[in-house]
Amino acid sequence: MTRSPNKLIPAEFSAIPSLAASDAVGVTAVDELGAGALEAIGVLVHSDGDLPDGVPLDRAALGRAGFEAKPGTTLVLAGAEPTLLVVIGAGAVDDLSEAGLRDAAAAFVRAVPKATRIGLRVTTIGTVDATSAARALTEGALLGRYRYDALKATAREPKLATVELLLDGVDAAAASDGIAQGIVTARATAIARDLANTPPSHLTASDLADVATILGGRFGFDVEAFDKQELIEMGCGGLLGVNAGSAEEPRLVVLRYTPAGEPSGHLGLVGKGIMYDSGGISLKPSDPMHLLMKMDMGGAASVLAAFTALRDLGATAAVSGWLLCTDNMPSGSAYKLGDVLTARGGKTVEVKNTDAEGRLVMMDGLVLATEAGVDAIIDIATLTGAALMALGPSTAALFGTSQPLVDRVKAAADATDEPAWQLPLERKYRKQLDSDIADISNLGGASAGAATAGLFLSEFVGDTPWAHLDIAGTMQSDADDSWRSKGATGYGTRILIEVARGFTPVA
Ligand code: BES
Ligand code: MN
Ligand code: ZN
Numbered sequence: 001m002t003r004s005p006n007k008l009i010p011a012e013f014s015a016i017p018s019l020a021a022s023d024a025v026g027v028t029a030v031d032e033l034g035a036g037a038l039e040a041i042g043v044l045v046h047s048d049g050d051l052p053d054g055v056p057l058d059r060a061a062l063g064r065a066g067f068e069a070k071p072g073t074t075l076v077l078a079g080a081e082p083t084l085l086v087v088i089g090a091g092a093v094d095d096l097s098e099a100g101l102r103d104a105a106a107a108f109v110r111a112v113p114k115a116t117r118i119g120l121r122v123t124t125i126g127t128v129d130a131t132s133a134a135r136a137l138t139e140g141a142l143l144g145r146y147r148y149d150a151l152k153a154t155a156r157e158p159k160l161a162t163v164e165l166l167l168d169g170v171d172a173a174a175a176s177d178g179i180a181q182g183i184v185t186a187r188a189t190a191i192a193r194d195l196a197n198t199p200p201s202h203l204t205a206s207d208l209a210d211v212a213t214i215l216g217g218r219f220g221f222d223v224e225a226f227d228k229q230e231l232i233e234m235g236c237g238g239l240l241g242v243n244a245g246s247a248e249e250p251r252l253v254v255l256r257y258t259p260a261g262e263p264s265g266h267l268g269l270v271g272k273g274i275m276y277d278s279g280g281i282s283l284k285p286s287d288p289m290h291l292l293m294k295m296d297m298g299g300a301a302s303v304l305a306a307f308t309a310l311r312d313l314g315a316t317a318a319v320s321g322w323l324l325c326t327d328n329m330p331s332g333s334a335y336k337l338g339d340v341l342t343a344r345g346g347k348t349v350e351v352k353n354t355d356a357e358g359r360l361v362m363m364d365g366l367v368l369a370t371e372a373g374v375d376a377i378i379d380i381a382t383l384t385g386a387a388l389m390a391l392g393p394s395t396a397a398l399f400g401t402s403q404p405l406v407d408r409v410k411a412a413a414d415a416t417d418e419p420a421w422q423l424p425l426e427r428k429y430r431k432q433l434d435s436d437i438a439d440i441s442n443l444g445g446a447s448a449g450a451a452t453a454g455l456f457l458s459e460f461v462g463d464t465p466w467a468h469l470d471i472a473g474t475m476q477s478d479a480d481d482s483w484r485s486k487g488a489t490g491y492g493t494r495i496l497i498e499v500a501r502g503f504t505p506v507a
Helices: 017-024 059-064 098-111 130-144 172-197 205-219 228-234 237-243 288-295 298-310 358-371 385-391 403-416 427-433 449-458 493-501
Strands: 026-029 040-045 074-077 084-089 117-122 162-167 222-226 251-257 266-277 318-328 340-342 348-350 376-381 396-400 420-422 466-470
Touching: 017 172, 026 130, 026 172, 040 098, 074 098, 084 098, 098 117, 098 130, 117 130, 130 162, 130 172, 162 172, 172 205, 172 288, 172 298, 172 493, 205 222, 205 251, 205 266, 205 298, 205 318, 222 228, 228 237, 228 251, 237 318, 237 340, 237 358, 251 266, 251 298, 251 358, 266 288, 266 298, 266 358, 266 493, 298 318, 298 376, 298 493, 318 358, 358 376, 358 449, 376 403, 376 493, 385 396, 385 449, 396 403, 396 449, 403 420, 403 466, 403 493, 427 449, 449 466
Parallel strands: 026 162, 040 084, 040 117, 117 162, 266 318, 266 376, 376 466, 396 420
Antiparallel strands: 074 084, 222 251, 251 318, 340 348, 396 466
């Protein structure tokens, strides 16, 4: 069949541009930077202690050039040499962290946007362990240069080809291990970004199912997609209700990763996959924010992307995923305010606002996950504007019924520098969701919108330990910022990988 000129994805692997970029770049730990062949060498410079040798200016001269070694700052020292030297601010030695190393690498690659062969020298990793340091530097370098250029005639910047890391005093095997992990986690994050950055008509629910199948084949997990007729037979009234106004079919995509040995546990991941959120009959007013609603599948993207890392990281847990995919459109067949939908499992929901659609698709996914008998569920969803209002664009809202599970998600978020903050599931607010004619309604009151959405979801997880990430704020960034690049951030992908890879049942 001939592809419409207005549809890019899915084709072959090259349709996910970051896969090609990831295959093309080599990151290595070296004993000596190959100065001749490199276009740029970066050196981390702290605001205290001695300057690394090889930096041709002293502190006073660097200061006159405006460089004070603050984190995130860089200064390109162009000389007669063919290789650019870049000093990278890294703050005080005692403050050095994994996140600081990641950000320094990202700042470096952005300082030399045209360079494809680069080397980075780090004279101390402070108290960070060698593997984590190498992993963070790799992630920073690869994610800092991410661009979604698939639909441009010419890419804005060349992709990286070679990244050499010279880490003074660091065990070579540990560094290589960290680099290998960083390549996998950065690739996964970039896949999530590609999916969320792809325009909505290029990536429909059925396209996402096709992409998942391709990724499963390459990265070693099983993919099963359920179409509209099958969803009717399964009683997934939430996904079907939201889909009713759409010309595109919905898809439930189920992912399964099975480890080589006896599983250490079984984790369920559920992702919101609203391919485009118009608001439905409760139509969103047209404002620039709605350009972003192609990213309303960011949760599903991060779950799918996390699966691409599990085999390559040797994950020991069984991991299952449920992606609830449809767009939310107004039309003559759309679901209406006052309609009652029946979730998988039989609970009825009165629709008081068709723009609160995320919770309606998620309820079916959460029920399916509990039915599968997983040891715990983590869901991730671009669920509420209230999460963005409460915590802004860098921190996600975290809720849950199991404090040990919430603690694990928080610890992973701290480690990956994908910040999350726990908010209370305040039971007092539950009555805001009461309905006169159904078991529950999909709309809470005017305030605490992220919490009432979380309370709604909690009704569908039974006794299974559950944590919920509301990523409405963190799904995208207005500007390049540390490991984030402008546009879709792929937020949550690395948290999910971190929690899933060694998952054991929570107490
Ligand atoms: N997808 C939106 C939430 C969102 C808002 C994500 C901004 C990213 C950025 C969600 O489906 C939505 O429309 N939520 C409503 C819920 C309300 C109607 C109860 C909201 O937050 O306004
Ligand atoms: Mn909505
Ligand atoms: Zn939405």
